[in-house]
Amino acid sequence: MDIELTPEEESFRQEVRDFLKNNLTDRIREGAASSPTVFVEPDIGQDWNAVLNEQGWLGYQWPKEDGGTGWTPVQRYIFEKECALAGAPNLTVLGLKLVAPVIFNFGTQEQKEKYLPRILAGEDYWCQGFSEPNAGSDLASLQTRAVKQGDKYVINGSKIWTTHAHWANKMFVLARTDATVKKQAGISFFLVDMNQPGISVRPILTMAGDHEVNQVFMEDVEVPAGDLVGEEGQGWTIAKFLLENERGGSCHAPKLLFDLDQIEEMSKDVPDGRGGKLADDLDWRRRMAKLRLGIQSLEVIELKILSRIAKGQKPGPQTSLTKLLASNLRQDVDLLAVDLFGPAGLQLPTARPLYGENAPAPFRCEKAQVAAARYLNSRAWTIFGGTDEVQRTIIAKTVLGL
Known part of the structure; x- marks a missing residue:
């Protein structure tokens, strides 16, 4: 493994350093330094996202054809390291680094065109509907159900530890579409609009008194069939892909x-x-x-x-x-x-x-x-x-x- 940077990569690093020096404001840096939660607060995170989006660097982990930079893995690492050393806030991970790769790897062309530009523009703020009160580490035991009715699915269940659900207008959700097969095989992956009847969000305060996570209840929540990602029963495969990005994507x-x-x-x-x-x-x-x-x-x-x-x-x-x-x-x-x-x-x-x-x-x-x-x-x-x-x-x- 050669960890020496090429002249081109050194030049790129200097470009990133110059950009951070000129665009990372004291307000954003100080906001990040004074945020005690795991995820940066939206007012700071979204402001920094907007600066990067204007530069064309927000989708730095995305393919160029999907609106990203198309950077090499080395360039992405250089960018992340220089941002960290400059005290920049973490990016809004749930949309940019988790659901976006799912959409451009497993989604339809219509899903890509609908959701990816909105993530970059900050129009959609995402939360993750995976864990449940009785399905945390054993995620495959989830009980949230999605039943197809014509051209839509109807979802009932609850999710817990849902980070920033109180800010989000979208949620990616794992729900069981088939209870007759092996539990991993009966799970599907949905993109859910939070602004609809049947969704309620209950805050959970951390030991430090911060409101970062929530419990989300879904009662007869409707999801268009076009917002199923991949095929029915493919949710477990997609979830493993997403969790690999969550665990090692940065x-x-x-x-x-x-x-x-x-x-x-x-x-x-x-x-x-x-x-x-x-x-x-x-x-x-x-x-x-x-x-x-x-x-x-x-x-x-x-x-x-x-x-x-x-x-x-x-x-x-x-x-x-x-x-x-x-x-x-x-x-x-x-x-x-x-x-x-x-x-x-x-x-x-x-x-x-x-x-x-x-x-x-x-x-x-x-x-x-x-x-x-x-x-x-x-x-x-x-x-x-x-x-x-x-x-x-x-x-x-x-x-x-x-």
Whole structure:
């Protein structure tokens, strides 16, 4: 695996750096830094999406024929890394990185023409209707039903942990269309309009007091037959494809390194309680070094997956390894931030957002203000997209052959 950049790739990296320097505003950067939730808030995320869309870079993971950039895997990695190092917010993943690849890989031409331009323009904001109260890690046991009636399907059931359903106007949904076959074989994939009778959204507040996830109830919700993606019973195959993108569709290491670098820099000014600075404390330096080595190892794995994709191969089950490592490293980095600020890192204001003119005044600094909330919210990393136990099982069976 050659990880040296070509002259053309170096030139592209400089182009990205120049663009970020000129277009990533302080408001967007500060909003991202003060967002404690896993997903960036829509007002910040959509503003950044609009900037990238105007540049023609928003669909950077999409094929050119479907409205994307057509960039190589290396260019996509360079873009993600430079955005992370510049402190840019994460993109709106549910539409851009999850349902869009499903549509341009499995959808009809009509579905592509209808939905893909609206995702880029910010006209549709998507949420994911997968997990249910009794079907989380065992997703194939879902009970939401879709019954065909003429030229439409009627869906009844509920979904839980539905991120940003209170903001979304569209939801991609897994529903059972056949209960007589093997449970994986009877599931189908639908594109659902949230703005219709029969859909209700109930908020679920996280431990940090953030409203990020919800439970969604569907009662006789109608979906045109043209919004079935793929064939009936193909939903499980499509869901596995989507989850591979969710688990390994982004490079996590650069953002983790960015956050760790900030913690290391701030520790130079924090007293260790013994007349010195925290940055010089041996236990602290040991924790920093262990985390840095872990993140660098993750980056090597992500680059190996990138190499596979560059050769035209699928990312494969190795994405479960990156999901497992990235989730636990994220939690460790967020814990380190809480420890960095001591008592100031325990403040947990209930007001939201923590940025803008109406934000509550922080105790000590903005980064200390967000530390505890970010730590609590990052507990979800080892659950969403498949729990750690699910990832270990996939790795054991498909990567290690156990």
